[in-house]
Amino acid sequence: MHNIDDVETEETLTCLRITVHHPLHEIKNVFQLIHFNKREKHMVEDPLKVGRDTKSCHISLYDLRVSRVQFSIQAFRHFNSSKLFFEIKNLSKKGKLIVNNRELEHLNKVELPKKALVRFAEFQLLVEKEDGESTESFDTFFELARTPPWQEILCAPSMSPIPETGILINACTVPQQCSLQTPVEMEECELK
Amino acid sequence: MHNIDDVETEETLTCLRITVHHPLHEIKNVFQLIHFNKREKHMVEDPLKVGRDTKSCHISLYDLRVSRVQFSIQAFRHFNSSKLFFEIKNLSKKGKLIVNNRELEHLNKVELPKKALVRFAEFQLLVEKEDGESTESFDTFFELARTPPWQEILCAPSMSPIPETGILINACTVPQQCSLQTPVEMEECELK
Numbered sequence: 001m002h003n004i005d006d007v008e009t010e011e012t013l014t015c016l017r018i019t020v021h022h023p024l025h026e027i028k029n030v031f032q033l034i035h036f037n038k039r040e041k042h043m044v045e046d047p048l049k050v051g052r053d054t055k056s057c058h059i060s061l062y063d064l065r066v067s068r069v070q071f072s073i074q075a076f077r078h079f080n081s082s083k084l085f086f087e088i089k090n091l092s093k094k095g096k097l098i099v100n101n102r103e104l105e106h107l108n109k110v111e112l113p114k115k116a117l118v119r120f121a122e123f124q125l126l127v128e129k130e131d132g133e134s135t136e137s138f139d140t141f142f143e144l145a146r147t148p149p150w151q152e153i154l155c156a157p158s159m160s161p162i163p164e165t166g167i168l169i170n171a172c173t174v175p176q177q178c179s180l181q182t183p184v185e186m187e188e189c190e191l192k
Numbered sequence: 193m194h195n196i197d198d199v200e201t202e203e204t205l206t207c208l209r210i211t212v213h214h215p216l217h218e219i220k221n222v223f224q225l226i227h228f229n230k231r232e233k234h235m236v237e238d239p240l241k242v243g244r245d246t247k248s249c250h251i252s253l254y255d256l257r258v259s260r261v262q263f264s265i266q267a268f269r270h271f272n273s274s275k276l277f278f279e280i281k282n283l284s285k286k287g288k289l290i291v292n293n294r295e296l297e298h299l300n301k302v303e304l305p306k307k308a309l310v311r312f313a314e315f316q317l318l319v320e321k322e323d324g325e326s327t328e329s330f331d332t333f334f335e336l337a338r339t340p341p342w343q344e345i346l347c348a349p350s351m352s353p354i355p356e357t358g359i360l361i362n363a364c365t366v367p368q369q370c371s372l373q374t375p376v377e378m379e380e381c382e383l384k
Contacts, residue, residue, distance in 0.1 A: 047259060079300055084299075093328075106269065107269035
């Protein structure tokens with residue numbers, strides 16, 4: 001056992017809380033390879049790959065509509081900042097990736113905001129960043145959502161004030177053509 | 193043998209021409225693991241890692257001053273563009289990476305301009321991009337330079353017009369504190 005004097009000062013880790021949803025998850029068991037409610041550590045240097053291929057992906061989704069490698073999330077640091085930020089890149093040649101209101105084609109990438117709704121095939125992932133101190137590694141923490149996360153976002157009062165002019169790009173604005181197969185009332189939601 | 197009718201139309205590949213220099217390359221043989229003057233293909237999805245570690249790096253440099261993984265170069269596409277672009281990210285915790293005039297610390301990243309001078313330890317790499325059509329893979333092509341590439345850039349007439357105001361960020365502006373151990377006349381070069 002280490003003497004506590006010899007151990008390096010413990011740093012808190014930035015955590016990506018990822019709340020996942022799939023309308024048929026109970027039937028198709030698409031999340032069978034995900035370890036829910038458990039912090040998992042990742043080195044900042046390695047892109048976190050999400051897709052169907054269990055060999056090359058850190059996070060595997062058991063669904064034929066998902067590409068072998070669907071997307072990656074990568075840590076980086078802005079100049080003169082010690083905080084970790086993340087970028088998401090679409091690695092699928094066939095499928096679009098929608099991050100909040102933005103459609104990403106193959107090799108398009110965007111910086112993840114503090115709270116982002118990521119959608120592809122019938123999947124919805126709400127990715128929320130909790131800042132930590134370490135710049136060596138970060139955690140992921142997966143939770144399962146029974147209802148689509150974007151509905152929860154819609155219900156949260158005044159989370160996304162609608163500007164009088166300009167385009168609102170946030171998790172609330174779910175374009176209809178990109179929404180799930182299950183029809184949902186969109187009245188309160190600004191359509192694209 | 194394939195019938196030519198069945199074969200997919202050949203696409204030209206974007207190529208990163210990388211001209212490398214190290215003042216002691218003949219003595220220390222730091223480039224012994226590089227395949228010079230040979231096009232090598234890389235998939236766009238995979239970050240191209242450069243460093244000392246032969247297992248995790250695609251391009252290995254045989255020098256103890258180089259970090260296990262020094263940096264990565266990654267392909268991406270801007271929105272509404274079919275061209276490949278590249279980003280360089282410093283993955284070394286100990287060493288700075290200088291891209292043209294910009295110092296990158298651990299996890300800092302910048303987009304590579306068409307022509308970029310990348311420096312770390314005593315290495316200089318001139319990275320030049322030649323555009324191609326394919327968005328599936330790209331080539332690298334390594335050449336050895338006997339003289340430091342930035343000297344060549346300095347000598348090229350009016351390649352880098354100096355603006356009357358503002359900061360000139362290009363390969364010509366080599367900050368002295370970051371320059372090589374071999375002292376070089378800097379008269380014509382704008383110092384940081």
